[in-house]
Amino acid sequence: MTEHLPALQVVIPLLAAPLCVLLRRPGAAWGVYAATALASLAISLLLFARTFDGGTLRYALGGWPAPFGIEYVVDAVNVLPLLLVSVLAVAVAIYAPRAVASEIERPRIYLYYACLCLYLAGLLGIGITGDAFNVFVFLEISSLSGYALIAMGRHRRALLAAFRYLVMGTVGGTFVLIGIGLLYALTGSLNMADLAERVPPLYDNRALHAALGFIAVGLAIKAAVFPLHAWQPDAYAESSSAASIILAGAGAKIALYAFMRYAYGIFGGELVAEVLPLGRVLLLLGVVGMVLGSAVACFQTDVRRLLAWSSIGQIGYIVVGIGLADPAGLRAAFLHLFNHGLIKGGLFAVVGIVLLRTGGTSLDHFAGLARRMPGTFATLLLGGLGLIGVPLTAGFVSKWALAQALIGAQQWWVLAAMLASSLLALVYVGRIIETAWFREPPGGKAAPAAPGMSATVWMLALLTLWIAVDSSAIAGVASHAAQTLLGGAP
Amino acid sequence: MSLLSHYNYWIAMALMMIGLYVVMSHANLVKKMIGLNVFQVAVFMLFISLGKVRGGTAPILDPQFTVYSHPLPHVLILTAIVVGVATTALGLALAVRVHEAYGTTDEDDALRRDAAETPQR
Numbered sequence: 001m002t003e004h005l006p007a008l009q010v011v012i013p014l015l016a017a018p019l020c021v022l023l024r025r026p027g028a029a030w031g032v033y034a035a036t037a038l039a040s041l042a043i044s045l046l047l048f049a050r051t052f053d054g055g056t057l058r059y060a061l062g063g064w065p066a067p068f069g070i071e072y073v074v075d076a077v078n079v080l081p082l083l084l085v086s087v088l089a090v091a092v093a094i095y096a097p098r099a100v101a102s103e104i105e106r107p108r109i110y111l112y113y114a115c116l117c118l119y120l121a122g123l124l125g126i127g128i129t130g131d132a133f134n135v136f137v138f139l140e141i142s143s144l145s146g147y148a149l150i151a152m153g154r155h156r157r158a159l160l161a162a163f164r165y166l167v168m169g170t171v172g173g174t175f176v177l178i179g180i181g182l183l184y185a186l187t188g189s190l191n192m193a194d195l196a197e198r199v200p201p202l203y204d205n206r207a208l209h210a211a212l213g214f215i216a217v218g219l220a221i222k223a224a225v226f227p228l229h230a231w232q233p234d235a236y237a238e239s240s241s242a243a244s245i246i247l248a249g250a251g252a253k254i255a256l257y258a259f260m261r262y263a264y265g266i267f268g269g270e271l272v273a274e275v276l277p278l279g280r281v282l283l284l285l286g287v288v289g290m291v292l293g294s295a296v297a298c299f300q301t302d303v304r305r306l307l308a309w310s311s312i313g314q315i316g317y318i319v320v321g322i323g324l325a326d327p328a329g330l331r332a333a334f335l336h337l338f339n340h341g342l343i344k345g346g347l348f349a350v351v352g353i354v355l356l357r358t359g360g361t362s363l364d365h366f367a368g369l370a371r372r373m374p375g376t377f378a379t380l381l382l383g384g385l386g387l388i389g390v391p392l393t394a395g396f397v398s399k400w401a402l403a404q405a406l407i408g409a410q411q412w413w414v415l416a417a418m419l420a421s422s423l424l425a426l427v428y429v430g431r432i433i434e435t436a437w438f439r440e441p442p443g444g445k446a447a448p449a450a451p452g453m454s455a456t457v458w459m460l461a462l463l464t465l466w467i468a469v470d471s472s473a474i475a476g477v478a479s480h481a482a483q484t485l486l487g488g489a490p
Numbered sequence: 491m492s493l494l495s496h497y498n499y500w501i502a503m504a505l506m507m508i509g510l511y512v513v514m515s516h517a518n519l520v521k522k523m524i525g526l527n528v529f530q531v532a533v534f535m536l537f538i539s540l541g542k543v544r545g546g547t548a549p550i551l552d553p554q555f556t557v558y559s560h561p562l563p564h565v566l567i568l569t570a571i572v573v574g575v576a577t578t579a580l581g582l583a584l585a586v587r588v589h590e591a592y593g594t595t596d597e598d599d600a601l602r603r604d605a606a607e608t609p610q611r
Contacts, residue, residue: 140576164595181533185540
């Protein structure tokens with residue numbers, strides 16, 4: 001049984017989706033989704049236990065051996081993204097019953113859970129597959145279910161946001177497809193490990209450069225890397241609260257993981273950083289993204305939109321780490337990918353609680369709430385400080401790793417931009433804190449408590465706190481991941 | 491190898507650009523979907539022409555033939571077509587919902603109606 005874990009990681013959520021549709025009852029559909037999420041987390045943890053010290057698991061789907069059949073690979077590179085997705089999936093499962101009941105019409109609830117299952121299957125599939133074309137298929141599974149999830153937001157604006165995301169996301173996905181096609185035309189292989197061996201002799205080939213370009217642009221759209229982020233603020237701000245946790249926490253991160261896998265696991269660091277100037281381009285885009293994203297976040301009046309722009313800034317940090325193309329930079333990118341996913345998921349969960357309680361997500365709705373619900377807002381404070389990168393938060397762990405990598409690579413300008421972005425984060429987090437703690441709360445009776453939603457918020461907050469106190473396990477995996485990627489074959 | 495010997499690439503590129511242009515230049519959601527389809531189909535044709543072998547037949551074993559077209563790109567595109575159909579269906583469904591909610595399928599019109607309803611956002 002245990003040798004089939006890599007396949008089960010994807011197969012269980014994929015089969016759960018039609019089961020949700022067949023059962024139709026909201027409670028039953030939730031049960032299926034919750035069981036799926038727990039199973040995914042259990043499998044991710046088992047896979048983590050086997051690979052965190054640098055080991056590799058290979059699974060040939062259907063028994064077809066590697067270069068011909070589709071292969072699933074679990075190694076230090078993808079255990080962190082898989083774990084992030086599963087943890088957020090469980091968080092959504094605990095959070096969902098109350099949030100969904102208040103935001104989604106009852107006849108549609110089972111479809112909502114079916115979409116969540118599909119989204120989970122897509123994200124986990126991107127994470128686990130060792131086949132270049134398979135990445136495209138799972139990318140589109142996750143994107144299509146993501147569009148549907150966003151369209152189920154409570155305002156009609158959600159429909160337009162979903163449509164815009166659909167257009168940009170499809171262009172991005174098709175770009176990835178072109179890149180894979182060119183790669184296949186050049187090498188005659190789709191297996192990642194096999195490709196990594198066949199690509200280096202072709203480093204002078206123009207078509208190979210074009211393939212890398214197409215894949216980089218396509219995944220940058222999916223990951224909302226500046227300047228291809230136009231779909232992201234609307235999509236995050238209009239989606240329902242339960243879905244926004246996993247959309248904002250894991251959706252873009254898994255595309256960044258896929259980019260690292262393609263760029264360093266297949267094309268190789270030499271092509272990215274030396275033959276082509278992609279590394280420098282990424283540094284530049286990351287710098288502009290982190291300053292601009294944080295700056296725009298300071299001017300938002302809707303908290304979800306504020307957090308979405310903050311994500312564009314935080315993704316800038318990850319992009320800078322990827323662009324450095326050295327072990328320290330990639331290690332920082334992996335750490336921030338994981339930590340920011342947890343922090344941002346937790347913050348969107350807090351906004352969902354405020355939405356349930358006050359009926360809105362604008363800053364005015366936060367006025368004075370910290371005095372009414374001190375526990376929930378303690379986690380908001382923790383997450384906000386994590387976004388800034390204050391010591392003793394998870395955000396500090398990864399930002400410190402990135403700062404060290406930048407000092408090692410002597411990228412002083414990037415370091416300065418990172419500090420500027422952190423100061424801007426202080427401004428936008430400060431605005432939320434000022435409103436929630438120091439403004440007068442509006443009158444009226446307290447809304448009913450939502451224990452499940454609070455439990456989610458606390459679970460994510462305590463996880464980030466744990467990482468802040470003892471990051472050795474996560475940091476160790478990130479180091480192994482960076483070594484694996486820069487050392488050659490996945 | 492002249493400039494036109496790989497005319498399939500030129501056709502795919504031209505279709506791709508036409509599709510992207512339609513997506514970007516039109517505010518009508520249905521026209522955007524049409525552009526997106528042209529764009530996707532261009533990429534499908536690029537893949538399919540990659541697998542074509544001159545004088546080759548369909549890859550079915552038969553003692554009469556020795557040269558076959560490469561089946562793998564065609565199979566990959568079969569998957570991509572399914573993805574494309576799903577995307578089109580979802581996009582058109584969204585366009586219908588937008589029409590129900592806003593009374594228009596024009597993106598700019600819809601945005602204007604939202605702006606008129608909620609003056610401060």
